[in-house]
Amino acid sequence: MADANGVQQHEMALAARLRLLWEQAHGAPAGEVHVLIGPDSVAAWLDDVLSLAERAVIKRADGQHLMERYAEQLLAVIQPELQAHVEAVAGRNVVSGSIRADVDTGRVVCFFLLGEPLAPLPVPGADSLPSGGCDARADSDR
Numbered sequence: 001m002a003d004a005n006g007v008q009q010h011e012m013a014l015a016a017r018l019r020l021l022w023e024q025a026h027g028a029p030a031g032e033v034h035v036l037i038g039p040d041s042v043a044a045w046l047d048d049v050l051s052l053a054e055r056a057v058i059k060r061a062d063g064q065h066l067m068e069r070y071a072e073q074l075l076a077v078i079q080p081e082l083q084a085h086v087e088a089v090a091g092r093n094v095v096s097g098s099i100r101a102d103v104d105t106g107r108v109v110c111f112f113l114l115g116e117p118l119a120p121l122p123v124p125g126a127d128s129l130p131s132g133g134c135d136a137r138a139d140s141d142r
Helices: 004-026 052-057 063-090
Strands: 033-037 041-046 092-102 107-117
Touching: 004 033, 004 041, 004 063, 004 107, 052 063, 063 092, 063 107
Parallel strands: none
Antiparallel strands: 033 041, 041 107, 092 107
């Protein structure tokens, strides 16, 4: 992720995933999505995540608390998948992550601190290969 074009592509991929996860969990479209990938962190936020009806609910006496609890439940559903996607894109473990909805501003804000590089995935059957490598020729070719 060293070059600017690569970082921008990763930011766009994360933005698309965050939008998709929110809209699938929430059932309504979000506004703009912003993602910034830094050397050791990822920040993202979605604008206009509340529907008109939800904005009306938060104006009621108990409505804000109700919407905050509802948003927390939605975010608990999407956080594991979003965090896994951040790790895959960044190629590093997430050591700390936070996602919260601010119902006053109608935004979802995410922040992830990155740790060590991810360990390479094991190749199935790699331990059983002979030390000289793999010879794919058929016996009749020898």
